[in-house]
Amino acid sequence: MAKIAMKFGGTSVADLDRIRHVAELVAGEVKAGNQVAVVVSAMAGETNKMVGWIKELDPLFPAVEYDTVVAAGEQVTAGLLAIALNAIGVKARSWLGWQIPMRTSAMHGSARIEGVDPTEMNKSLEDGYVAVVAGFQGIAPGDRVATLGRGGSDTSAVAVAAALKADRCDIYTDVDGVYTTDPRIVAKARRMEKISFEEMLEMASLGAKVLQTRSVEIAMQHRVPTRVLSTFDPKAGGTLLCDEEDIVEKKPVTGIAYSRDEAKITLLRIPDHPGIAAAIFGPLADAGINVDMIVQNVSEDGRKTDLTFTCGRSELAKALDVLEKAGEAIGYRELTSDANMAKISIIGIGMRAHPGVAQTMFTTLSDKGINIQVISTSEIKVSVLIAEEYVELAVRALHAAYELDKV
Amino acid sequence: MAKIAMKFGGTSVADLDRIRHVAELVAGEVKAGNQVAVVVSAMAGETNKMVGWIKELDPLFPAVEYDTVVAAGEQVTAGLLAIALNAIGVKARSWLGWQIPMRTSAMHGSARIEGVDPTEMNKSLEDGYVAVVAGFQGIAPGDRVATLGRGGSDTSAVAVAAALKADRCDIYTDVDGVYTTDPRIVAKARRMEKISFEEMLEMASLGAKVLQTRSVEIAMQHRVPTRVLSTFDPKAGGTLLCDEEDIVEKKPVTGIAYSRDEAKITLLRIPDHPGIAAAIFGPLADAGINVDMIVQNVSEDGRKTDLTFTCGRSELAKALDVLEKAGEAIGYRELTSDANMAKISIIGIGMRAHPGVAQTMFTTLSDKGINIQVISTSEIKVSVLIAEEYVELAVRALHAAYELDKV
Numbered sequence: 166m167a168k169i170a171m172k173f174g175g176t177s178v179a180d181l182d183r184i185r186h187v188a189e190l191v192a193g194e195v196k197a198g199n200q201v202a203v204v205v206s207a208m209a210g211e212t213n214k215m216v217g218w219i220k221e222l223d224p225l226f227p228a229v230e231y232d233t234v235v236a237a238g239e240q241v242t243a244g245l246l247a248i249a250l251n252a253i254g255v256k257a258r259s260w261l262g263w264q265i266p267m268r269t270s271a272m273h274g275s276a277r278i279e280g281v282d283p284t285e286m287n288k289s290l291e292d293g294y295v296a297v298v299a300g301f302q303g304i305a306p307g308d309r310v311a312t313l314g315r316g317g318s319d320t321s322a323v324a325v326a327a328a329l330k331a332d333r334c335d336i337y338t339d340v341d342g343v344y345t346t347d348p349r350i351v352a353k354a355r356r357m358e359k360i361s362f363e364e365m366l367e368m369a370s371l372g373a374k375v376l377q378t379r380s381v382e383i384a385m386q387h388r389v390p391t392r393v394l395s396t397f398d399p400k401a402g403g404t405l406l407c408d409e410e411d412i413v414e415k416k417p418v419t420g421i422a423y424s425r426d427e428a429k430i431t432l433l434r435i436p437d438h439p440g441i442a443a444a445i446f447g448p449l450a451d452a453g454i455n456v457d458m459i460v461q462n463v464s465e466d467g468r469k470t471d472l473t474f475t476c477g478r479s480e481l482a483k484a485l486d487v488l489e490k491a492g493e494a495i496g497y498r499e500l501t502s503d504a505n506m507a508k509i510s511i512i513g514i515g516m517r518a519h520p521g522v523a524q525t526m527f528t529t530l531s532d533k534g535i536n537i538q539v540i541s542t543s544e545i546k547v548s549v550l551i552a553e554e555y556v557e558l559a560v561r562a563l564h565a566a567y568e569l570d571k572v
Numbered sequence: 573m574a575k576i577a578m579k580f581g582g583t584s585v586a587d588l589d590r591i592r593h594v595a596e597l598v599a600g601e602v603k604a605g606n607q608v609a610v611v612v613s614a615m616a617g618e619t620n621k622m623v624g625w626i627k628e629l630d631p632l633f634p635a636v637e638y639d640t641v642v643a644a645g646e647q648v649t650a651g652l653l654a655i656a657l658n659a660i661g662v663k664a665r666s667w668l669g670w671q672i673p674m675r676t677s678a679m680h681g682s683a684r685i686e687g688v689d690p691t692e693m694n695k696s697l698e699d700g701y702v703a704v705v706a707g708f709q710g711i712a713p714g715d716r717v718a719t720l721g722r723g724g725s726d727t728s729a730v731a732v733a734a735a736l737k738a739d740r741c742d743i744y745t746d747v748d749g750v751y752t753t754d755p756r757i758v759a760k761a762r763r764m765e766k767i768s769f770e771e772m773l774e775m776a777s778l779g780a781k782v783l784q785t786r787s788v789e790i791a792m793q794h795r796v797p798t799r800v801l802s803t804f805d806p807k808a809g810g811t812l813l814c815d816e817e818d819i820v821e822k823k824p825v826t827g828i829a830y831s832r833d834e835a836k837i838t839l840l841r842i843p844d845h846p847g848i849a850a851a852i853f854g855p856l857a858d859a860g861i862n863v864d865m866i867v868q869n870v871s872e873d874g875r876k877t878d879l880t881f882t883c884g885r886s887e888l889a890k891a892l893d894v895l896e897k898a899g900e901a902i903g904y905r906e907l908t909s910d911a912n913m914a915k916i917s918i919i920g921i922g923m924r925a926h927p928g929v930a931q932t933m934f935t936t937l938s939d940k941g942i943n944i945q946v947i948s949t950s951e952i953k954v955s956v957l958i959a960e961e962y963v964e965l966a967v968r969a970l971h972a973a974y975e976l977d978k979v
Binding site: 181184185215218219221222223225226227229230231232233234236237238240241243244245247248249251252258259261263264308309310 | 588591592622625626628629630632633634636637638639640641643644645647648650651652654655656658659665666668670671715716717
């Protein structure tokens, strides 16, 4: 007998027929002799509807009350799925965040899971009940409802799997796995049989929307064998997240991710002396702005230089405001910005052993006349900032250059 | 400074504009220097929508999961009202049943409040926060969500008021008070300035829909001064529930209630011996059927008699089934039933001191050609069972006979 965690997203539980379909998939695992914990999102559209109400009442809503409202969506689905399971003779009970309890940080709206107590859920599983867990939600200090941010139900599922020491965690979604890149851009994009946790982490944090980044971190940390597969075609194979060692052939590049939500800010002619970076990034950090790529030119005269960095597009206005207010302390001559930027990243654990991988990227983009504005690299990825209008062209060219359509 | 509990039903919070209006009414009490706990129902239509989903998934749904689903409706409203209050500068926080905690019995779907812990709410009120309480819900043994049955938010409000030792409890609804009878039937029905707890309890349990019966019980038990008033016209006056001693002129009849949800069952020619009532009503009680009025004819020969009783219309089929199965043990000759019955009741604490009140009722109905099928009385009410088609005629005739349109 194995212990399985399953997760179904909003489109998988969008209406009663789909909830019944999910119940059948869960029943299949139960009939196979498994103990099952199933994590569900809100019915597609419900969260957006509630967020709309909240923003209409107050654009500067208190995050803790936002959480109280939107967590109701997952509560409804968890109860409905428990009912659907009971209706087909499968014993099931729902679990809300506070009932487990799933403890989180106090960062309402994007809380971090700090601990999942498996005791009560395990008792219930031993009694033969399927645990139907409301995803996306936990309980913050002060016994308030907290939510984990968009895509948070993935994280709930992996955290529940880790706490229960589940044999695997199956993330059912509306695609049948993780692809080499977005199939809407590259028709020849190929589903990967396996991907290492490290690569998936980069893919997720660099823009691939298939899993929430935090869920991959937890899966990696607790070594939870995690699969991504299709709710509507579960036999289609899916993609297994696994240890690097379990991947035999380590290709230099295994996937291409992109993010359109990028903006660029340049400070011209700033003093080139120690402490200038702190003067710039300190106030930005205080304002809660996430700075991503940073590049500083070598100064010609040793006295003045230029600095460029990127942040999320939605944070651009706030970032400019912060920098204008800190203008005197920093001492730049001019502040320029561009909201229409995108980031393209190539990812692969084989990159470590294959020199020249980045060079292929730069040449390929150059051949298409695409200007690279900022570059950032890590051991297993290279990211470049380009104008947003070139996204599709760049992704397609790189997919072909690294022969990702071939197994 | 007074401590006030306020309650707003589903139509009062049906959309964002109405929630903003409720926020203004609450802000008014806060600005008057009061500590305020406000109890809210789900937005009109939400509970019905969810109940529809549940019944479609499984007509024999597990009640505990039903509760988990439908309680989400009040959770959403509580969060939204807290946001609307913060938006107009009134400090507020939401309270779910488990956060208070409001402990209930394990009778899911129609749980009874067993205790409301005022400690944490009082601290929050002292800190200057409005307590926005999700009505209709509590926490049952085993830390499961429980709901209090239809109209349960009234009960939540009075229970919160009692626990907080509030100076008064204002029930805002879509009518401006308690009327001598249903104004949709009698145009001249008059709003009562005051009504005693005892009378209100009879009115509610005999069919007046303005307050849930259990809420009146709690108000009476804890002597919570409770007002019913209109959300849309709060200055209109309302009705105050108070002690009998606070009502100076005790009229023989103060109100007329009716219920259309009645069915009648007659067992013909049953043995007239001790134990026969137990043989009939034992199996009905075991099946959870609520028997209301009972009448047994005097037997002519001392051996056989007829027995008639009433139950809720929705329970008729089940009751007949139970009696058919117990047919041999009871030994009736025939079982007849009528689903189209109604109960009309006259209520008044002055009845105790005024003989002849019931006689006026019987004469009035007789004059209109309405046949009385069963009668039941208590100290402050007389109820009669009649054919449903006579409801409006009977209510109007009695309203005139007791001169209820006159102050």
